[in-house]
Amino acid sequence: MAEKKTPSKVRGVYEREPGSGIWWIRFTEAGKIRREKVGRRSDAVALYQKRKAEVRAGIKLPSNLRQRPITIAELGEEAKQWYKDHDKRDLRTFTGRMDLIIKELGNRAADTVKPKEIDDWLSSHPRWSPATKNRYKSVLSKAYQLALRSDKVSRNPVRSVEHRNEGDGRIRYLRPEEEISLKAVIARRCPGHIPALVFALHTGLRKSEQFGLRWTDVDMSRKVIIVPHPKNNRSREITMNETCFTVIQDLYKNRPDDDRIFRSDRYKKRPIIDIKKAFESAVKEAKIEDFTWHSLRHTFITRLVQAGVDLRTVQYLAGHQSLAMTGRYAHFAPALNQAAVRRLDQVVVD
Template sequence: MAIDQLPDGRWKVDVEPIKGKRFRKTFKTKGEAQRFEASCRAKVVENPDWSPRPKDRRTLAELVGLWFDLHGHSLRDGERRRSKLDALAKRLRNPQGAKLDPQTYAQDRRIRLGEGASPKTLNNELGYLRAVYNELRGLGVIDYANPLALVKPLKVQERELSWLTTEQITELLEEIRRGCANPHVEIIALICLATGARWSEAEKLKPTGLRNGVITFSGTKNGKVRSVPITAELEAKIVRHWKQHGQPNSAITSFRRALARTTIRLPKGQAAHALRHTFASHFIQNGGNILTLQKILGHSSLTMTMRYAHLAPDHLQDAVRFGPLATAGH
């Protein structure tokens, strides 16, 4: 029989309109079952290739695995993203991907925020998870909408960018020369201060990246290659260092210890990155162009570089010239 009632009261459809086209589905009411049977028969007559899609019961972890196999493996940070996504799926108890509840996700996010996770970290994870659904839908792996499409990222309080004064730069370099057992710390710090490079970029610099007074950084955060000129003096110092000590190894820990021995106090998480901020801040204060700074730092968006615009001398003078007291006679 095409329609049969089960012991629990539900109605089961088992219909084969044509040989090899068999459809089974269970419904709460007989009317729903009859409509499904009629629809199957009509659809097969109209289009022999038609068949109703079964429910997608793949779990979130399975979707993450598919995303990685089809796309994530090609990303520079693909392995790291997958690790974070697997951990997120586990915390959410690995639901069916199609049934991921935005409220359940938001509740987990609130718990993690209370445990000390930063809003930026949580926003990054939200972006990673959204990307899984968007990429899989674009590839035709899933046919349903992104369940987190309307979830808003957390508002991130912009932190003040810490940078070193000329006196602090001198103090830091003297402490590095005096107290660091790792010989690579000074040369890496000098490259960061001279080019605005990230610590990891300066640390991984190879001899092929130094030519005719220009340092070329590859393998950068955004994947783009960028070049920055340096003085002949620094170029000679880098070459001498490589000949004497070889290529730099991991030196960030030694740098942090040297920084801790100075009188300089920086916000948490801005140790080595403060060197990059220092270059940018001094560049703007000395009259450098904001668009040129964007190219030097390798920012894909000018919005990122505009964080330093308030340090421009003209910008500061405008506060005096155009403020309300300028014409009030005070």
């Protein structure tokens, strides 16, 4: 096997830390030595040639070519501000995850971090599920993407971190007897949360989608909810059934203003930001095991499939990006699958 050829040295192009993958250039302008951090070797070679040509042409270069490397903390703070400025629906979730990244990796110079270090950091949290690790990976990658746009970093190392296999995941849904118990506990502990619970069971919205809804997202005349996607500019329409519409009508009559739909009945009608603590307490008292607010979404989708709704329609109502994601629920309709294969009994081949 032929040995790997070592790239020939280029004058003025070097790695400050051998093996780091971060390349610099050094050249002279008006008798002064100038240095720039670049990133990849090929980019460094190209920039070095460009700078030499500019010096020969007498073009005056900016005085701040050698800037202090930006840290992951600075990267993260700018990403959080970008999310806030663009009114992203998942701002709170993004901010929470980014705060942890800043706490644990914030002092690192962003351009010096290698993909393996990011992968090792994710692996250092054994209690995180593969899905959770992928979410943190996405948050950090977004910060790098935003920094790349403004030339504050030379590359996005997160792109080379392998996506973890999340598997099919266990689908936990609410059984009828559990729903009765849960509603009874919530009605006693915090009755103002009953509308939010019923709404979740009949729309299947993600928590960030539901508690980010404003009255401007509701078309009362058409009985439709316009759901902005939290991760992009696309939206989908959810047609309300009678149960859901009744909940919305009651909330509309007693609304304090035209902003957020779901409000706390204990804290001066402030918008509900996160119902997790109250919901977990109610679930525990109702003696329902391994159940979270997100499981209400699983319940909505499961019940649609069990009712015989075709998977394409379920995909749209759930807001799944792919049919494969919806297909995880197909086994909840065994009668429909049996009816489908029985049609082959009618095929007669001579």
